[in-house]
Amino acid sequence: MTGPNSTKLDVLVATQTLGPFVMRRLRIDAGEPLRYFVTMPPAPVGSRGSATSTDDAQKPAKELPESLPEIELSALLGRRLTLHHTGVLRCQACGNHTRKSYSQGHCYPCFKRLASCDLCVMAPHRCHYDKGTCRDPKWGESFCMQPHLVYLANSSGIKVGITRAGQQLGRWRDQGALQGRLLATASTRRAAGELEVQLAKEFGDRSQWRALVSSDADPIDLDVAAHRARELVPEPGEGVRYVDDETHSLSYPVAAWPPTNRLNFKKTDTVSGVLTGIKGQYLLLDSGVFNVREHTGYEVTLQVHASDTIEPVSGVPVANSASQIDLF
Numbered sequence: 229m230t231g232p233n234s235t236k237l238d239v240l241v242a243t244q245t246l247g248p249f250v251m252r253r254l255r256i257d258a259g260e261p262l263r264y265f266v267t268m269p270p271a272p273v274g275s276r277g278s279a280t281s282t283d284d285a286q287k288p289a290k291e292l293p294e295s296l297p298e299i300e301l302s303a304l305l306g307r308r309l310t311l312h313h314t315g316v317l318r319c320q321a322c323g324n325h326t327r328k329s330y331s332q333g334h335c336y337p338c339f340k341r342l343a344s345c346d347l348c349v350m351a352p353h354r355c356h357y358d359k360g361t362c363r364d365p366k367w368g369e370s371f372c373m374q375p376h377l378v379y380l381a382n383s384s385g386i387k388v389g390i391t392r393a394g395q396q397l398g399r400w401r402d403q404g405a406l407q408g409r410l411l412a413t414a415s416t417r418r419a420a421g422e423l424e425v426q427l428a429k430e431f432g433d434r435s436q437w438r439a440l441v442s443s444d445a446d447p448i449d450l451d452v453a454a455h456r457a458r459e460l461v462p463e464p465g466e467g468v469r470y471v472d473d474e475t476h477s478l479s480y481p482v483a484a485w486p487p488t489n490r491l492n493f494k495k496t497d498t499v500s501g502v503l504t505g506i507k508g509q510y511l512l513l514d515s516g517v518f519n520v521r522e523h524t525g526y527e528v529t530l531q532v533h534a535s536d537t538i539e540p541v542s543g544v545p546v547a548n549s550a551s552q553i554d555l556f
């Protein structure tokens with residue numbers, strides 16, 4: 229996607245500061261390895277001030293232009309990046325300022341009010357739509373009462389998961405999965421969730437982030453695992469049907485594994501390091517690991533340091549730290 233607002237890489241030869249923009253998930257395109265883009269929705273007007281400005285807090289976020297500026301982050305391996313949090317945090321639903329992020333980028337009122345922030349979204353087998361207690365039945369119909377898929381993936385080892393029909397590739401990419409294979413179709417989110425819960429006892433349903441960013445997991449024969457799943461749960465439930473699929477392989481732009489400490493804006497407003505890779509929604513920096521998804525709604529600037537500070541070493545470009553001292 230290159231719109232008129234797209235920032236071309238050739239303008240990034242010098243040190244550039246991009247933003248401020250409101251952080252959202254990285255956009256991921258097909259490729260071997262996958263290609264990553266950081267999209268930069270402009271910070272809404274009036275957002276630069278104090279996060280406690282009550283006037284501004286009443287205003288909803290302005291609508292975003294159709295074509296957002298973006299840069300290909302996966303083309304910047306070996307470059308030093310500095311993310312600076314302006315202090316402003318925006319609710320991704322209503323656009324208002326919030327002091328704290330709930331449910332990945334929501335203000336507290338939206339977190340308590342929205343059906344998409346209800347507990348059942350994280351635990352689909354607890355969907356309570358049929359009890360008539362859905363926070364927003366219209367949203368429930370458009371999101372939960374729709375065809376879903378149950379899949380097996382290998383991210384930091386095997387796991388079972390669910391996603392809406394057609395969303396599986398994006399889901400696997402977001403998770404940093406190396407392999408994915410569909411297992412079953414389900415008529416609703418809850419039906420998929422019920423099979424997931426039964427299979428999670430055998431396969432697990434979580435990724436271990438530390439393992440994910442430390443190495444690539446060994447390949448798994450997902451056909452064998454799918455066969456095992458059918459043995460474990462021969463009757464997958466009403467509206468659920470096992471399907472055949474091939475195993476899909478994914479690869480990520482990683483030149484070097486980072487130290488496995490979390491980088492975030494809890495104790496500092498600036499995160500900086502040489503980009504050595506991207507996997508799932510994690511930026512791998514030579515100073516640690518930054519989870520982009522966890523920072524949805526944070527207003528930041530992104531500084532991409534000059535490429536003339538890079539010296540290619542054995543095919544992998546790395547920053548020359550001596551020439552960067554004056555930058556800080």
Ligand SMILES: [Zn+2]
Binds near residue numbers: 320322
């Ligand atoms: Zn809100």
